[in-house]
Amino acid sequence: MDAAATAFAYHDRTKHRLDRYAAGPGSLDWDAQPNPFRHWSDTARLALDRRTGTAPAGVPDLAGIAWLLRHAAAVTAWKQYGPARWSLRAHPSSGNLHPTETWLCARGIAGLADGLYHYQAEDHSLELRADLAAEPEAGPSLHLAYSSVAWREAWKYGERAFRYCQLDMGHVLGALAYAAALLGWRPRLLTPGADELAACLGLDRAADYAGVEPEEAEAAVCLFGAPAMPRFSRWHGRPGLLDGNPMYRWPVIDEVAAATRGRLPPLPAGPAEVPAGVAAETLLRRRSAQAFDGRSELPVTAFRRLLGTLAGAAGSPAWALWTYAARVHPVLFVHRVEGLAPGLYCLPRSEAGLAGLAGAMRREFAWTPADPELPLYKLVGAKAERTARTVSCHQDIASQCAFSVMFVAEFAGPVGADPAAWRHLHWEAGLLGHALTLAAEAEGWRGTGIGCFFDDADQELLGLADDRYRVIYHYAVGMAVDDARLSTLPAYD
Template sequence: MSVSPSSAARLPAAADIALAYHARTKHHLKRYAAGPETLDWDAQPNPFREFAGSPRTHLPLTSDRLAASFAEACEGTAAIQPLTVDSVALLLELSFGLAAWKEHGPDRWALRCNPSSGNLHPTEAYVISEAIAGISDGLHHYVSRDHVLEQRSWRGAASSGAPRLWLGLSSIHWREAWKYGERAFRYCQLDLGHALGAISYAAAALGWHAHVIEGVGGTQLAAILGLDRASDFAGVEAEDADVLIAITPRDAGPPTHDALPLAADAVADVWKGTANRLDRHPLYRWPIIPEVSAATAGAAQDAVAAPPPCPPRTPRPATRAAELILNRRSAQRFDARFTMTAGALHELLDALLPHARPPWNAWPYAPRLHPLLFVHRVEGMTPGLYALPRSEGADSRLRRALRPDFDWHRVEGAPDHLPLFHLLPTDSRGVIRTASCHQAIAGDSCLTVAMLAEFMPLVADNPWRYRQLHWEAGLIGHALYLEAEAAGLRGTGIGCYFDDAVHEILGIVGSQYQTLYHFTVGRPLTDDRITTLPAYPGRTRNEVGVLP
């Protein structure tokens, strides 16, 4: 990692801000982090950003034509699609598009392919295209509600080379802060990780790779995405520039920095569109959120070696990737009597290891998070606490940081490549339910995962790592979501938990490690009172022909 002298002078203060924010926004058994005292659901902020005056391109809906299976997407064997408007539309449909509308009484809400805390969706997606048939060169904003691209800028000269595609992601913090108050910045970062996972799996189903681009800081990315154009965002909620992703066919090499899109104002002749206001009457202000956002802006360049090859996986049903992605849901309740198989657990955990498969082939950083598993009902496994260290030497470091009475025995019957350790036999259903803000799903599931991050040294050295660690947690969560669906189960992310109560359970003292996200997996119980409606009423997903 290289840091400029001017940046280095700011690091200590910025790190103090990031660490203080994390401590301040912890939930405790006797009090929750600061948030709104009341919510008016009829005045919820608009979940869809639009740019008035931007020309629109209506995208086709073609997910019913994509034949690639989920197994082929994960194994890197899906047929490679050409970079055209149809395939870009499919990438967006399967990563940020709507999966369905839901109704219960007078309430109606949209479900998207990228999960979000509280279904609030702070993440916005932008497309940068060059020489892609059917899409003008330049910058576009994706509106998931309508499945359209809004063109924000035009390139000064048309591209004549090979087609190239990037996705830029940003966050509207107010969407989360409206409900969650000061803790919302954490949730926005977790959502970014889920969005990265959604892009990686969708790209793999098209025979493509997604690459998180290192070293692109917030200021540079804001210029590329036009988020620094004050006149286009006057009087409305700001967007925080987060990450740039290059999309390439699987048989192409990884992108290089000289192939990155330039700042839009340097290459565009025309800008169109002004952002809409999402909340006309905000009742609260949370100044700590823009403060921690500024403190953690930046980037890092510390790419690790390519992830190791994937070991063989157990054959699984050839469920189409598009079908599985569009049917992914968060379970609201679990069957407290259901027991999952050990084989299903091993498949879930195998997907969390940093192998050369989605979503980890998109992630250029060393693994820094390690799942702690509160196992309730898995065939052949003693209920209790288990650990899955995800990097070399992590088990030794965790042994020193966690309780000394943990036994650290390798789990018999687990695949040799799976570093699964038994720590403590115990019925943890009640304790993890309490620690997860008294949520029944944490105890009724087959298992609950607490994602333990290497924390203090990383954030103190570079405050941007605070974002990165949450993104990695979201990536783990997204892998669990889709692997649970593939196993006929379902998952649910939990962002509300009593931070230090969990640390006390694990024996953690200090801030060297911190838990950043919880996740549950089990067999869901459905609520028949909720009606499911088509994602795009009035439009049908194209069922003519099949994409290989």
Template sequence: MPIREYHQRTRHLPDAYAAGPESLDWDAQPNPFRRYDGARLVPLPLGATDLMARPDARRWEQLWQPSVGQSSEAVVIPDLAQLGLLLELSLALSAWKQFGNAKWSLRVNPSSGNLHPTECYLLVRSMAGLEDGVYHYRPDQHALELRCPLGLEEESPEPLLYLGLSSVHWREAWKYGERAYRYCQLDVGHALAAVSFAASTLGWHPHQIRPVALADSTLASLLGLDRPQDLQQADGSMAEAEHPDCLLNLLANRHPDSASAEEAEQIIAWLGQQKEWMGRANVLDPRHMYQWLVIDEVAAAARIPATSPASATTRLAAADWPAPAIASGSEARQPAARLIRQRRSAQAFDAAGGMALADFYTLLDHCLPRSDYSPWHTLPLSHGIQLMLFVHKVEGLPSGLYCLQRDTGRSLTDMQASLRAEFQWQPVESAPEHLPFYRLLAAGTRRTAMRLSCQQAIAGESAFSLAMLADCDGMEAEPWRYRHLYWQAGAIGQVLYLEAEAAGLRGTGIGCYYDDMVHNLLGLQNDQQQVLYHFTVGVPVIDHRITSWSAYGKASVEPSPPTGV
């Protein structure tokens, strides 16, 4: 199925949502935790609480200082404790919640519907405290499962550390049907950004972490995902398969383009020596009530082929943006680890609450794709998305529709020509000089934002909401660009989540919106531009009936909720 056909097919319309299940058994949701029965479990140390208590812990505002983004210090060689912290601050559980008899976990990385289709794998060599091998990360246990031990003859080979992500599409499709493929890609972007921010918090340098361009088939082999025998159960049934997504080199050298073909070939040769894989994947859902074949078709259409994997990584050239604004929000002086761990998705907003103008501009500034700062250095594609903002209640700004031109590769004239002719494109005088921020229309936006986001109140009762408008030109030649644009949208969403926390507010990603209605409002005349994601930020309304528990212990470490503006 062509990519554009899939995207068009999975639109939401007010009277015709994308195809999904007609009913849901909420007591029989898919297992949110994959495991490999029979694989040896290696516990990881928990260190986030101690890190947050240290006086030298990096504060959120420090992550945006030039000395962090452009450090010339040596590359960090992590040990088991550092690796445990990296995962604890990116992909681990952050809390357990309970309401009545219902109990569910939350994670540091957000997910559509809290369903978490993203799985994490590590390929390790010469790390202190950890046997060489391929591992699967178990967030429920904060532990690694050894999938493939590597017995190498060299006594002291050069250290290698790779982190791979994959998706169990069924976890999202169980609830969202055909549109689930979109959400799985957004979750990959959120996870990539979460890893990036965790690394920055620990003092890892941007040039240390680089995406590796690999064919999907090669990545599947590296992570052990092309082994159907590991999915087969004793009764003959099959566990749900995983689709390979991306690979990060966590020990790349200081040259931006080095973590590609040469190091990929090195790790392929290294892993190719091995024969023994351990563990059998568990079944996540014993009853698949529906079959969404379209998801398999679009995944096949968007795969990265073996013919030219290097072309699947389009690095962002050195950005012309000045150094980012230092975070100034009410919580920006908190340890970055604390903000990362306390991130939550707001379920409701106080419409009387707003956002300070300085915090708003800092948030927008941090959405600009600077190649030397988190999270942009982890993405194969960091440009191609503009932000269309519905400003409801931001101090000093009239309510209305605005645009942040975060991708200046497309000229302002081209943007003006592609959108509604009635838009004013008035530069906002109060914005920082380098910020390409324009007012398109001055008008009340709350009801419009709610209506466009599937009638959801969270889009209109916040301080602002936005739509991410993507340039989809070139997808015919490189269909995997569709995935990369969604990863970028998810990464932007992760920036928004954490900037909201730094401002004493809270954010929520919105995957449900009426595609055509948004396009009509913007005046789009063709399918070269598509809205991929909505997001909203405001003062949260906390449901105090819900009990919070710590992620891995008995003592509660749930942080205080934001106070708002």
């Protein structure tokens, strides 16, 4: 089976259906959850400044790095219920399982010795992984890179877990874009091949990872200096084991990971200016809603600002980082938006998306313009709380919200041409989700991702008869109801 066929087969195999869910573990022991923090032993460790407050100005230095990671990848709070205690982070994660690992490559950065570092979110520190190779002509540079530990998600979600790793990667990139914008930094996505990035981060050093969970190379970003990733010479440390007694194996995840390795296409030029996005306090107080009140109406002015963020009209920092043509488009269940009739709406993010979706969806959809400025179209008017709940795996959050979203990807064409696009489409959907959740938080509302949905039921609802388009993510925004039984504790002592 070729790589594209493997990607398509994985996507089909991991659908949730109305009569059965994708293959997963038969039971869970939360006391045996994989460690959400990977520690590297037998290496030097550097504690970072944990202060928040005003972003430090100027070119990247150690203070700026500490601030960036604190607002883009760190623990933001701990929750506790009885003896159970779990962390929240600056970016959401499917099931709060956090498969993503963050890496930092520094050369000539004030206050920081040159090298490759693993970022440790549990205590906000850097763990030295490798020394830089001698390159006398190289100038100062700073890069971030990311890898995924699929087992953290597969422990709970089984075969569907690799989808969630990729959606998480989009949220991680979004968190970075927003935090960097507040520093005045302009991150640039890089396009290394998967094998090249794995070698750069030492993820291909089989002896180092013997007996522990492997990591999958994902993405790299240049924050400062030359875009080329540095080379490393001497390696340090041993990665910690996350799960000493895994009960299941999901080999299909290894198959789709291999099939979808590749590089991002060349990056189009971005805007001349990068907007600030939201306040730093918003990045730290972001939470994923666990329940909505089912009553509150979202003001239409706030609704329009949220949709403007998705469409690109509001100048989100996400679209200064991800400058590719839009290939993922929101379809909305509107339940409770002031002055807007309940129903199904579509927000195509490009002219091509509008033409393609209008030709692929149900013929009876009206496509009535619903906003004087945004490309919002009313497809059908109806109260659809029950339908939204049903297609979102019968979850109340999809019906008790102000609106929920199905992110529809241009699918068969991109993935058939380049199987790595399967990952990149999920990254784009995760970026959209992150832009939406921060915009909602800034308005005093809250968002939450919904990774569990019935794939074919979505397709039938929209009249999508083939794989030209596929729903790959759900999201919801509403007025959150907090669980009074939970205690909130500071991120760091």
